[in-house]
Amino acid sequence: xxxxxxxxxxxxxxxxxxxxxxxxxxxxxxxxxxxxxxxxxxxxxxxxxxxxxxxxxxxxxxxxxxxxxxxxxxxxxxxxxxxxxxxxxxxxxxxxxxxxxxxxxxxxxxxxxxxxxxxxxxxxxxxxxxxxxxxxxxxxxxxxxxxxxxxxxxxxxxxxxxxxxxxxxxxxxxxxxxxxxxxxxxxxxxxxxxxxxxxxxxxxxxxxxxxxxxxxxxxxxxxxxxxxxxxxxxxxxxxxxxxxxxxxxxxxxxxxxxxxxxxxxxxxxxxxxxxxxxxxxxxxxxxxxxxxxxxxxxxxxxxxx
Numbered sequence: 001x002x003x004x005x006x007x008x009x010x011x012x013x014x015x016x017x018x019x020x021x022x023x024x025x026x027x028x029x030x031x032x033x034x035x036x037x038x039x040x041x042x043x044x045x046x047x048x049x050x051x052x053x054x055x056x057x058x059x060x061x062x063x064x065x066x067x068x069x070x071x072x073x074x075x076x077x078x079x080x081x082x083x084x085x086x087x088x089x090x091x092x093x094x095x096x097x098x099x100x101x102x103x104x105x106x107x108x109x110x111x112x113x114x115x116x117x118x119x120x121x122x123x124x125x126x127x128x129x130x131x132x133x134x135x136x137x138x139x140x141x142x143x144x145x146x147x148x149x150x151x152x153x154x155x156x157x158x159x160x161x162x163x164x165x166x167x168x169x170x171x172x173x174x175x176x177x178x179x180x181x182x183x184x185x186x187x188x189x190x191x192x193x194x195x196x197x198x199x200x201x202x203x204x205x206x207x208x209x210x211x212x213x214x215x216x217x218x219x220x221x222x223x224x225x226x227x228x229x230x231x232x233x234x235x236x237x238x239x240x241x242x243x244x245x246x247x248x249x250x251x252x253x254x255x256x257x258x259x260x261x262x263x264x265x266x267x268x269x270x271x272x273x274x275x276x277x278x279x280x281x282x283x284x285x286x287x288x289x290x291x292x293x294x295x296x297x298x299x300x301x302x303x304x305x
Contacts, residue, residue: 039282040079042086042274045290047260049267050297051227055201057169058294063205064092064128065290067232068136068273071122072115073103074280080122083274083289088127090291094166095128097156098232099136099180099209101147103277112142116150124154130166132175133158136209136233137250138277140183159207161190166205176226177207182252192222203227210252211270218266229268234258236272240284248278258285 051058064087069075087095101119102112116139123131133156139147148158157164159177166173178191192204204225208217211231217223234253237246246257253270261268272288 033283038286039074039276039280040082041286042083043272043286043288044086044090045288046293047269047290048293048295049228049260049269050295051203052265052297053201053203053227054173054294054296055171056296057171058173059296061094061168061294062090062092063094063096063290063292063294064090065096065098065230065269065271065292066274067098067209067271067288068100068235068275069097069119070100070103070138070273070275070277071119072112073105073275073277075275077118077122080119080274081125083287084122084125086289088125090289092128092291093130093168094175095126095131096175096207096230097123097131097133098207098230098271099134100138100232100273100275101133101136101151102138102142103275104138104141105277113146113150116142116147120150120154120156123151123156126156131156132164132177132207134177134207134209135160135180135184137180137182137184140180144180144184159191160184161187163192163196163204172202174202174204174225175207176204181208181210181213188217188220188222192225194221197222197225199225205230207231209233210250211256211268212252212254214256214261214263214266214268218263224265226266229266230271231256231268232271232273234270234272235276235282236270236285236288238276238282238285239279242284246285 102115160179163176174196176191178186206226206229210233234257236258258270274287
């Protein structure tokens with residue numbers, strides 16, 4: 001091999017050029033994957049949750065939880081329609097929407113109330129007749145009354161510090177929702193008034209957008225009656241890097257990030273949500289619709305787990 005041919009094979013400029021080109025291609029592929037593929041790849045997650053004191057007619061009741069839609073900040077209407085179609089294929093007994101229907105961000109070039117009207121119109125295609133929601137911090141920041149009005153117009157009640165009875169086969173459980181705990185006016189005493197607390201065989205399912213207050217809620221006099229709390233808010237971290245995990249988590253969403261947690265007599269489920277905030281990317285953290293099937297358990301099992 002001649003010196004000239006050796007130099008041609010090991011050309012530092014060529015090596016750096018190839019490295020930069022490869023890095024650019026890799027970054028482009030990653031952006032394409034996280035922005036177009038994983039961001040639109042809904043994880044239909046099925047779980048069974050044991051509820052202490054669940055009356056027999058409620059055993060097998062199926063709940064579809066949808067959270068953090070963030071319509072039109074990055075979430076496209078077609079994607080929300082796909083999510084609604086998935087919910088309808090589940091055929092749930094109850095659909096629970098745990099907040100952040102729209103996005104409040106300073107860079108927005110549109111009025112979010114218009115996005116809320118469109119969001120509510122798409123959600124109206126959910127075929128389940130029992131569907132309820134709560135507000136998230138973005139909803140509370142933009143215009144909570146406009147969000148509530150838009151959803152009520154489509155027969156989707158929003159539980160702001162109030163509760164309602166869910167009945168089936170002569171049995172009853174209570175569904176309670178609190179106003180947003182970051183930017184709203186939360187009142188747990190109104191959400192779960194004394195008259196519905198700790199009634200035998202009438203457990204409470206509680207919706208609160210942010211998950212981290214679960215410990216504080218459990219210590220409240222109303223907390224002992226809550227068997228399941230459903231939250232969103234965290235997006236599961238949205239972008240999770242190998243070995244590092246989530247690179248950014250919101251206030252009141254840094255302790256309980258995603259999935260099921262057992263906190264004494266109460267269980268907490270944190271949904272990863274549908275939409276994104278800040279950047280239109282998801283990595284190692286696809287959007288989620290959760291199908292929850294309720295199962296019975298006695299008090300000792302619930303506490304022990």
